[in-house]
Amino acid sequence: MKIQRFYQQHQKTILGIMTGLLSIAYLFKWQQNFLLFNTLLALVAIIGEIPLFLRATSALKFKLVSIELLVTIAVIGAFFIQEFSEAGIVVWLFSLGNLLEELSLQKTRQSVKELVQLAPKAAYRIVSPEDRKGELVAIDDLDEDDYVLVRTGDQIPVDGEVVRGSGYVDEAPITGEAKPQAKKIGNSTYAGTNLTDGTLVVQASRVGEDTTFGQLIELIEEAQDSQTQAQRKIDQFAKYYTPIVLVIALIVFITSRQIELAITVLVLGCPGALVIGVPVSTVAGIGTAAKSGILVKGATVFETFRKVNWLAFDKTGTITSGHPAVTKVVNLAGDEKLNTQYLVSVETEATHPLAKAIVHHFASATPFPTEQFTTVKGAGIKAMIAGHHVLVGNEELIQAAGITNLPTLTPTTTHVLMAVDNQLTLALEIMDPLKETTPAAIKQLQSHYHLALLTGDHQAVAEATVAGLDFDAIHGDQLPKDKVNFIQATQDKGQKVAFIGDGINDGPALATAKVGIAMGSGSDTAIETADIVLPTSDLSRLPILNRIAKATMWNMNENISIALLTVLLLFIGLFTGYIHMASGMLIHEASILVVILNSFRLLRHF
CATH class of the missing domain: 3.40.50.1000 (HAD superfamily/HAD-like)
Known part of the structure; x- marks a missing residue:
């Protein structure tokens, strides 16, 4: 409805007006002008009751007896007995509680918003790893496999791999780690992190919405719409709780014939802290987890x-x-430097999965021009380099050339052997390291x-x-x-x-x-x-997840206990004469503030 949207959009302004009218009303009371005092408080009650009444009637259409219904009946009852001050204070306190809830949810989402705001907007695109000029382009104009130049102080604009240069990257926005991470050729980078020292050329693997930031936004939005089993239990609890409070109020009125006492039971029975305690803990936990990577x-x-x-x-x-990596190199014959040059010369031209690992391992070796190049399917490569016959491949390729004196290598690794002019010269062990x-x-x-x-x-x-x-x-x-x-x-x-x-x-x-x-x-x-x-594929996040999950569930249970204990104590105080409507509502709203502050404890860094 338009009225509900208006109240939602101007929640702070409306509460400010209500607070101003409430303050002026008490000035009139101090001057003994009770007519204006009651008039202004009645106005406060009417202004604040409109959205509560609309939410209560909307719930009734779906056969739901909501907490707003308790407040609505309480306010109508207060008007009936001409307790305008009670009606105004009740509605003002409930409106204040709603605003506190909204502000708390906004605050707990702040860690996620901060991550989203860190997403870079532009990048220096270059045509090759050696290019140093670059063209400043919008992030949306980047494609996978593009090269981007990142200088000291710049944000890294893409998820990708360092192909040139080295430096230190602050990955705290993604991983939560304060210590800058050293980056060199072959290391991964994440969009939104900051290069604190050095110069990098990064080849993009994910750009725009496909980066860690894009996934973060989508996943967090999904998470914030979900409910825990505890939250569903509270919804079930509220469905039965409200009618019970109505019945108790009716019994109190029948037995005591005191309409004011019955109305007070209705008001104080509203479990506001219980309703907001679980969702605030939930969003705080999700936000903390996101900030921790x-x-x-x-x-x-x-x-x-x-x-x-x-x-x-x-x-x-x-x-x-x-990614496979060379874990052991054994030089079997000849000059090792020359042998690695032959090896890199072949692997630079190769397309098999291990070639990249070998070239990366021997990055400092200068390749020779390859004169002939033949791939032997499932076995390796035959090549002619500087007048020498070079074989690079598995045991099958080497044995097929008549070479039988193979070295003893670790059986649980992948082996690459090289022979030059029918002499076995080099043996490599390759595995996927931890x-x-x-x-x-x-x-x-x-x-x-x-x-x-x-x-x-x-x-x-x-x-x-x-x-x-x-x-x-x-x-x-x-x-x-x-x-x-x-x-x-x-x-x-x-x-x-x-x-x-x-x-x-x-x-x-x-x-x-x-x-x-x-x-x-x-x-x-x-x-x-x-x-x-x-997002960073880092298993060190799992122990942190364990701590966050336990802390979040513990926090939820604390909030539920605080809320239920508050309602119980209010009823005890009411029936023993120590609590009245105004003081009870003040305590009630204070309990809302307590569970909100308690949930904020989850926002600390884990």
């Missing part, structure tokens, strides 16, 4: 995650970097949860990857259905499982688990299916 899609997640006792992890891209933050995060988590590793890699590779980490279960050779079966079997035993993954094939497991947690660098399917997203 954790996107929670719904408030129910806090309640569910608090009960989780198993964490099941995918391997690639979750506990590991998701993320830097994984070992510390796992050690923190193992004291709170049972841990499981579920991966499609071979069992030996899985065990080697997490050697030294305390996992309760390690299962390799897992198809998507196998991961689902493990999770389902564990949950059938009464356990609560959270699954952490990043790939399309992790979608079923994310959906089956009580809580699904996706890496921000993962597939869209995983992100959409999950309940929680870690």
Whole structure:
């Protein structure tokens, strides 16, 4: 309705007018002018009662007996017994409570708004990593794979990978970490973070709405519209609570014949603190999680995650970097520097998945021109470089050339061998290494949860990857259905499982688990299916999530207890003669302020 929208849009102004009229009324009372005193307070009651009456009647249309109905009946009753001062004060205090609720919700969303405001608006686009001039363009004009130049003091405008330069980046807006992070070639960057030192060239992988910021906005909006199980219980409670208070007021009137006492019961029975306590805690918890680099899609997640006792992890891209890296180099014959030049010469021309890792590892090596280049499918590459025959590939390629004296290498790694003029010269071991933050995060988590590793890699590779980490279960050779079966079997035993993954094939497991947690660098399917997203794909966020979830649920229970205790004490004070309508409403609204302030405690940094 237009009237309701008007009141919503001008809530502060209307309350200001009511407060001014209330103040003037008490000046007239001080001057013994009771006619103007009562007139102004009646006006305050009418102004403030209009939106309450409209909300009460709207609820009745849906057969809901709302709390606003209590206030409406109380105000009408106060007018009936000509207690205009009580009516005015009741409505003013209730309006003040509504405004406090709105202001509190705005404040708890502030951390999210601050992140959104940090989103960059423009970028210096360059045509190649060597370009230093750049063209200033709007963020919307950038495409994936574009190069952007970032200088000291600039915001990084895209999610991407450093392809040139080095420096230190303040990632606090995304991760909550105050210490600047060193960035070099191959490292990931996130839009909205700040380059505090150095110069970087970043190749964009996600731009505009697809960046961490774009996902943040969408996920937080979804989360703020959700309700916890506790909130639904409160809605159910209010549906029965209001009629009970009406009945109590009716009984009080029948037995005491005191209409004022009955009306006071109606007013003081409005559980305002109970109604706002849970949503304020919810939004505060979601905002705090967002500021800590954790996107929670719904408030129910806090309640569910608090009960989780198993964490099941995918391997690639979750506990590991998701990108192969050279972990060991063995020079078998000849000059090592020359051998690496031959190797880089071949791999620079190659397109297989390991080529990028090898070129990156030997970034300082200068490649030779490649005269001939032939790909042997499933085996490797044959090339002619500076008059030398060069083979780069697996054991099959090398053995096919008649070379049999192969070195002994770690069986759980991928091997790349190189031969020059039919002599084996170089051997490499390549694997997907653990993320830097994984070992510390796992050690923190193992004291709170049972841990499981579920991966499609071979069992030996899985065990080697997490050697030294305390996992309760390690299962390799897992198809998507196998991961689902493990999770389902564990949950059938009464356990609560959270699954952490990043790939399309992790979608079923994310959906089956009580809580699904996706890496921000993962597939869209995983992100959409999950309940929680870690934008920086950093497992060190999980211990923080554990603390935030527990703190949020504890805070909700505190607010519920404060609200119910306040109503109980008000009724005791009312029936023993220590509390009256005005003093009771003051205490009632004070309890609203208490639960709001209590919820603000969640906004501290975890």
